[in-house]
Amino acid sequence: MLYTGLQRLEYRGYDSVGIAVISSGRLVVAKGKGMLRDLEERLGFTKYIGSMGIGHTRWATHGAPSDINAHPHVDCKGLFAVVHNGIIENYDELKKKLVSKGHIFKSETDTEVIVHLIEEYYSELGDVYEAFKRAVKELRGAYAILVITPLEDNKIFFAKKDSPLIIGVGDNYNILASDIPAVLDHTRYIIVLRDHWVGYVTPTRIFIEDLLAEKPVDYTTYIRIVEWSVEEASKGGYPHFMIKEIYEQSLALKNTIAGLKSSQELPHAVKVIAEAKRVFVTGAGTSYHAAEFYALASNTLTKLLTVPFIASEYEVYGTAVNESDVLVAISQSGETMDVLKAVRSFKKQGARVIAVSNVVDSAIPRESHIALYTRAGPEIGVAATKTFLTQTLLLAWLLVETAKYTGIFSTSEYKEVVGALENSPKVAEISIEKSDKLVHDLSTVYASKTSMYYLSRHIGVPVAREGALKIKEIAYIHAEAYPAGESKHGPIALVERGFPVVFIVPGISGVERAIKGNIEEMKARSAETVGVVCEESPLKDIVDYVFEVPCPHWLLTPISHTPPLQLLAYYTATKKGLDPDRPRNLAKTVTVE
Numbered sequence: 001m002l003y004t005g006l007q008r009l010e011y012r013g014y015d016s017v018g019i020a021v022i023s024s025g026r027l028v029v030a031k032g033k034g035m036l037r038d039l040e041e042r043l044g045f046t047k048y049i050g051s052m053g054i055g056h057t058r059w060a061t062h063g064a065p066s067d068i069n070a071h072p073h074v075d076c077k078g079l080f081a082v083v084h085n086g087i088i089e090n091y092d093e094l095k096k097k098l099v100s101k102g103h104i105f106k107s108e109t110d111t112e113v114i115v116h117l118i119e120e121y122y123s124e125l126g127d128v129y130e131a132f133k134r135a136v137k138e139l140r141g142a143y144a145i146l147v148i149t150p151l152e153d154n155k156i157f158f159a160k161k162d163s164p165l166i167i168g169v170g171d172n173y174n175i176l177a178s179d180i181p182a183v184l185d186h187t188r189y190i191i192v193l194r195d196h197w198v199g200y201v202t203p204t205r206i207f208i209e210d211l212l213a214e215k216p217v218d219y220t221t222y223i224r225i226v227e228w229s230v231e232e233a234s235k236g237g238y239p240h241f242m243i244k245e246i247y248e249q250s251l252a253l254k255n256t257i258a259g260l261k262s263s264q265e266l267p268h269a270v271k272v273i274a275e276a277k278r279v280f281v282t283g284a285g286t287s288y289h290a291a292e293f294y295a296l297a298s299n300t301l302t303k304l305l306t307v308p309f310i311a312s313e314y315e316v317y318g319t320a321v322n323e324s325d326v327l328v329a330i331s332q333s334g335e336t337m338d339v340l341k342a343v344r345s346f347k348k349q350g351a352r353v354i355a356v357s358n359v360v361d362s363a364i365p366r367e368s369h370i371a372l373y374t375r376a377g378p379e380i381g382v383a384a385t386k387t388f389l390t391q392t393l394l395l396a397w398l399l400v401e402t403a404k405y406t407g408i409f410s411t412s413e414y415k416e417v418v419g420a421l422e423n424s425p426k427v428a429e430i431s432i433e434k435s436d437k438l439v440h441d442l443s444t445v446y447a448s449k450t451s452m453y454y455l456s457r458h459i460g461v462p463v464a465r466e467g468a469l470k471i472k473e474i475a476y477i478h479a480e481a482y483p484a485g486e487s488k489h490g491p492i493a494l495v496e497r498g499f500p501v502v503f504i505v506p507g508i509s510g511v512e513r514a515i516k517g518n519i520e521e522m523k524a525r526s527a528e529t530v531g532v533v534c535e536e537s538p539l540k541d542i543v544d545y546v547f548e549v550p551c552p553h554w555l556l557t558p559i560s561h562t563p564p565l566q567l568l569a570y571y572t573a574t575k576k577g578l579d580p581d582r583p584r585n586l587a588k589t590v591t592v593e
């Protein structure tokens with residue numbers, strides 16, 4: 001159970017792996033640097049037998065990836081084992097205190113302080129759970145913690161703040177995990193734990209208490225049934241999650257539309273935006289590109305100033321806002337710390353916050369005033385694909401509803417655009433199908449490239465940025481995206497024979513005309529040009545390689561124009577022998593600042 005659970009969670013971070021089990025009354029630990037499957041060969045995880053255990057895949061924050069820094073960590077006497085996600089901010093100070101009391105640290109991690117703290121308090125209090133709680137109360141920072149000990153050999157102790165943690169509720173067993181796919185092989189009954197909850201599970205019992213409220217939690221009211229099947233959370237016949245998820249985009253859009261049509265939150269969000277003086281919109285990475293799309297579309301359609309910013313820069317904006325402002329916070333995982341910090345800083349200033357997420361009940365939606373959900377299903381590939389398309393659909397929908405509410409759209413205009421949005425699953429499907437044919441040859445050419453540009457204008461700019469991010473993170477090719485008009489202000493100096501320039505050409509006639517000029521200026525320098533253009537666009541004849549995609553409405557540009565760029569990144573990576581699901585140095589969910 002531990003091994004398959006870890007396999008399902010490996011996407012969250014994977015520079016080292018470890019497990020601890022209670023076997024014949026003893027604590028046994030196996031851990032090391034590397035991927036799960038390599039360590040299975042080296043350490044033979046599956047030979048560790050016990051009725052209870054904890055496991056961890058790590059993405060280094062404090063201390064480099066190494067055998068010693070891998071979790072679980074144990075105390076001096078080898079009585080307690082801990083796994084932890086997050087960051088203990090005051091670990092330095094706690095470590096000094098513990099070292100002065102004679103504790104010997106083996107790793108460079110912040111996590112190890114937790115287990116020595118428990119050891120310290122256990123020797124004082126003589127009660128494991130009380131010692132655990134006392135230790136947790138001393139921690140500052142973010143944590144999802146699990147602890148086992150042969151002293152209480154049927155309990156797993158847990159604590160949660162800021163980092164995600166769930167319980168999978170089973171029949172004669174219970175499972176704790178940081179994400180739902182880890183438990184889906186066993187149960188669909190889930191409790192999403194809240195901040196400051198601590199407790200323990202046994203095979204037949206769950207005990208939770210709220211450390212702040214200092215009282216037990218009636219967990220039965222928090223049990224949810226998760227609709228995702230195990231199949232949905234696994235590869236379903238594709239070689240990688242990323243390509244599976246690219247092909248799932250049409251379905252993901254369909255499900256998201258169904259969700260929007262039945263959403264009770266959407267009308268509230270529309271009203272809040274319509275009444276705002278200014279709208280800020282934020283996210284990180286791909287979700288920032290969705291934010292930029294929303295801002296460009298909003299500034300085009302409405303008279304409401306809409307400002308996009310990268311979430312980690314929240315301090316620049318968070319202090320300049322007030323009650324009449326709104327923040328739209330976008331995060332597929334709902335856990336990205338930079339976005340969470342932005343939410344908190346805007347809320348502190350009195351702004352209203354609308355979250356857009358793919359994970360129900362995750363931290364960002366929970367802390368926002370209104371939560372809107374995409375329904376892309378679990379995204380396991382590290383590179384965001386289907387969540388981006390569904391985010392942009394949801395945001396376009398939100399905008400169109402706002403335009404109707406404020407009278408910018410007449411009923412007939414509204415109906416026309418909603419009709420186009422409803423057709424988005426078909427648009428994505430055609431775009432993927434048509435691109436898949438050309439992309440194989442092109443990716444062979446691109447596998448040997450070292451640098452490229454992705455250019456566009458207007459609503460195509462965030463799509464260009466997304467294309468550049470995908471090829472960078474998956475195929476390790478340096479790529480830069482910027483509004484095409486900027487070329488002559490510097491970047492064109494790099495262009496020489498064969499330099500690849502990908503143009504994203506939205507179906508807006510003025511924009512198309514302007515981009516034509518930019519294509520010509522690149523061709524004049526012998527660049528190799530690729531165009532993602534609308535079907536039958538005259539620009540298809542002037543580029544070296546062309547992807548033709550359907551363009552029913554400019555608001556659908558991310559949905560029509562992004563799939564070829566995702567596929568280009570995916571196939572270029574696989575041609576280079578890289579694993580697109582596990583790009584180096586990256587984790588799927590970034591729960592640290």
Ligand code: F6R
Pocket residue numbers: 284285286287288330331332333334335336339382383384385469473588589590
């Ligand atoms: C890129 C990618 C990342 C995420 C970013 C934000 O393919 O996956 O750039 O988009 O880390 O993640 P969320 O949306 O979960 O906040």
